[in-house]
Amino acid sequence: MDPYIYQYSVGGVIFAIGLYFAFRQGSVGFTGRGLCHLLLMLGGLLFFMVLQGYLQYAPMSEDAPVAYTGDVRSEEMIGKPIDYAIVGLYLVMILAVGMWFGRRQKGTKDFFFGGQRFSWWVIAFSLVATLVGSYSFVKYSQAAYNYGFASSQSYLNDWALMPLLLFGWLPILYFSRITTVPEYFERRFNRKVRFAATVGVLVYLISYVGVNLYTMGTVFHHLLGWDVMGAAIVVAGVSAIYVTFGGQTSVIMTDLLQGVMLLATGIVLLILGVHYLGGFDEFFGNLPRGHRQAFNNFNENASFPSVGIFWQDAMANSAFFYFLNQGILMRYMATKSMKEARKAAVAMPLILMPVAAIVVASGGWIGHAFVNAGILPEMEPKKAFYITAEFLSHPGIFGLIVAALTAALMSTVDTLITAVSAIVVNDVYKPFVNPEAGEKKLLRTARFSAIGVTLLGIVLVPVFMQFKTIYAAHGAMTAAVTPPLVIALMFSIFWRRYTAKAALATIVGGLVVIGVSIFIPELIRPFAHGVPMDSNFRDADEGLFAGARQYKFMRALFGLGASALIGIVVTMVTKPEPREKQTGLVWGTVADAIKRYKGSAGSEDDAASTLAMPRKGEVEPEAFGEARLPAIRVSAPVLESLRAGIGDPVYLTDTRAWLGGLYSMHVRISGILESEGEEEIVEMGPDTYALIVTGKRHDKPLRIDRFY
Numbered sequence: 001m002d003p004y005i006y007q008y009s010v011g012g013v014i015f016a017i018g019l020y021f022a023f024r025q026g027s028v029g030f031t032g033r034g035l036c037h038l039l040l041m042l043g044g045l046l047f048f049m050v051l052q053g054y055l056q057y058a059p060m061s062e063d064a065p066v067a068y069t070g071d072v073r074s075e076e077m078i079g080k081p082i083d084y085a086i087v088g089l090y091l092v093m094i095l096a097v098g099m100w101f102g103r104r105q106k107g108t109k110d111f112f113f114g115g116q117r118f119s120w121w122v123i124a125f126s127l128v129a130t131l132v133g134s135y136s137f138v139k140y141s142q143a144a145y146n147y148g149f150a151s152s153q154s155y156l157n158d159w160a161l162m163p164l165l166l167f168g169w170l171p172i173l174y175f176s177r178i179t180t181v182p183e184y185f186e187r188r189f190n191r192k193v194r195f196a197a198t199v200g201v202l203v204y205l206i207s208y209v210g211v212n213l214y215t216m217g218t219v220f221h222h223l224l225g226w227d228v229m230g231a232a233i234v235v236a237g238v239s240a241i242y243v244t245f246g247g248q249t250s251v252i253m254t255d256l257l258q259g260v261m262l263l264a265t266g267i268v269l270l271i272l273g274v275h276y277l278g279g280f281d282e283f284f285g286n287l288p289r290g291h292r293q294a295f296n297n298f299n300e301n302a303s304f305p306s307v308g309i310f311w312q313d314a315m316a317n318s319a320f321f322y323f324l325n326q327g328i329l330m331r332y333m334a335t336k337s338m339k340e341a342r343k344a345a346v347a348m349p350l351i352l353m354p355v356a357a358i359v360v361a362s363g364g365w366i367g368h369a370f371v372n373a374g375i376l377p378e379m380e381p382k383k384a385f386y387i388t389a390e391f392l393s394h395p396g397i398f399g400l401i402v403a404a405l406t407a408a409l410m411s412t413v414d415t416l417i418t419a420v421s422a423i424v425v426n427d428v429y430k431p432f433v434n435p436e437a438g439e440k441k442l443l444r445t446a447r448f449s450a451i452g453v454t455l456l457g458i459v460l461v462p463v464f465m466q467f468k469t470i471y472a473a474h475g476a477m478t479a480a481v482t483p484p485l486v487i488a489l490m491f492s493i494f495w496r497r498y499t500a501k502a503a504l505a506t507i508v509g510g511l512v513v514i515g516v517s518i519f520i521p522e523l524i525r526p527f528a529h530g531v532p533m534d535s536n537f538r539d540a541d542e543g544l545f546a547g548a549r550q551y552k553f554m555r556a557l558f559g560l561g562a563s564a565l566i567g568i569v570v571t572m573v574t575k576p577e578p579r580e581k582q583t584g585l586v587w588g589t590v591a592d593a594i595k596r597y598k599g600s601a602g603s604e605d606d607a608a609s610t611l612a613m614p615r616k617g618e619v620e621p622e623a624f625g626e627a628r629l630p631a632i633r634v635s636a637p638v639l640e641s642l643r644a645g646i647g648d649p650v651y652l653t654d655t656r657a658w659l660g661g662l663y664s665m666h667v668r669i670s671g672i673l674e675s676e677g678e679e680e681i682v683e684m685g686p687d688t689y690a691l692i693v694t695g696k697r698h699d700k701p702l703r704i705d706r707f708y
Helices: 002-023 031-056 080-099 108-113 120-131 134-156 157-177 181-188 191-224 228-277 280-285 304-321 326-333 338-372 381-392 397-433 439-464 469-496 500-519 521-527 555-572 590-597 637-640 686-692
Strands: 608-616 631-635 651-652 664-673 683-684 704-707
Touching: 002 031, 002 157, 002 304, 031 108, 031 120, 031 280, 031 338, 080 134, 080 608, 108 381, 120 191, 120 326, 134 304, 134 338, 134 469, 134 631, 157 304, 157 326, 157 338, 181 191, 181 397, 181 469, 191 228, 191 326, 191 397, 191 469, 191 500, 191 637, 228 338, 228 381, 228 397, 228 439, 228 555, 304 469, 304 651, 326 338, 326 651, 326 704, 338 381, 338 637, 381 397, 439 608, 469 500, 500 555, 500 651, 521 555, 521 651, 608 637, 608 686, 637 664, 637 704, 664 683, 664 686
Parallel strands: 608 683, 631 664
Antiparallel strands: 608 704, 631 683, 651 664, 651 704
């Protein structure tokens, strides 16, 4: 089977299903805004088809390999003391930045969602920092050294899910004011389903922390000779400190800085390598033709089969990443509006993901080209990034590169820590332990949870040390955990007939079936598409969970198929859910979700904005509405310019767009200021005023937006 045709056939069907649902609810069409959405989706699909098609089929020449004749290179310690001093200073700087931006946390909304005030570009860059995690540079540079451009497959698969995300799940998530995925399952079904989803999501997230901490330890073990566990504890400790005190605002702002840094570093490394080789022609010529294909093989190599990468990375892991990963959902919810959330979600796969694919794999590509050109000797693939970066860098510059690697380490762990804290507080502590807990107690619980998840992640490091590579450890974990939750959520959103009993059976039954496949991996063979299994693995003393290393990628397809079958069968034999329970929580009911969000009927197309001079009131008005937003009063001209009414939610912000919404807040209009003539004035309580009007901006206007 041709891997290119396979991916675009299966992925194209999923893409078409997403467009169908978007068309049915009016999000895409052939006129106006719908046409713009349609062209954007089709344009993105065409971009990836052309790019990967060219890499897969275009005729390309290659240079003959040259034997290395230089000295034997020592690998005892890469880098110089100045490099590691720079890394130490970077850790201190990130800690200071995180503590600074998180110093004004008032409650769990600020801790988990940063006050829902940020612009799309802040969220997009911080999402990239989260995506390019501690395993990414090592994992993908190793894959890039072995398989070339095929290492980018994981980053270029997400287009198939975009219509389902942008026009199905994202509006429901944002307008329903859902704080966690398990909460969605309770509102859609019942508390039993919520509990099952809570367990599944926590297993995934805490395991993900363990994978990242394992990689942290591995990186610093290779660089400094540190013990793997000790190195993981040091870097994890820095992340846990600023997350514990600063929450989501600290995570977003530090990840913004780290995202820019690691993207720039990866591109610089590629440019330095290409320049050293003499240009892009020489770079491409020193990569074998197989290393320049978008898909290296279909099913021949069990360590890196294209069909397995497609199902494990694109269909299971990417679906979980965009739809269920609490850390990512919290970023979407931190945007100031639905429009900004969509912009961030579009920028990720169409712009930043291709750049990230280059960034994380550049060390492996350049390393292999250097070996072919006789510049470097053969190297261990897992050390390709370190060796290539050190060879191209002068002392000090290498320190900046390692600092970027450290940024990648922390930017994923900090997101995961806040994500687990959000689920512990909202889905365990508040509903089951202390339903009457106030904001201060919830905030304290969130901070203790942040510390606890870090410790649990460290405990899991020895488990993932059993795998031969980080790529294998990560793939095995995601393929085993994600399928049941992905199927349950997709069915919940896009199949109104789907029932509570079916959702519970999908999650629990799917996890059980996948667990059985770890001990009896032969169950996966009918789904394996010809990917081979090591027939001798039972003869070796590989431990109780040796089966987890068999079919580690194809287990995702097995899990998706088994979970879907369970969900369909149970749905067909159980009673449908009441229609009123689905309002605002399934596709086609976005208008109902907006009405609940706003408190009255609204539309994404109906927006207005104006400028108004700030005024500080004497007392802080009591918050009101379901979201408990701060109250403001405005002069009559402001109300007229916004075409708004009393009780409407609006967005109040500093006019400096480059701040990305750092000084802003969602508020509700509670009344009209009388006798202000034609002046546009906004009056807020002293607490709200202090959060939005800063420095010498007391005589500068604020911007007020009504989004819906």
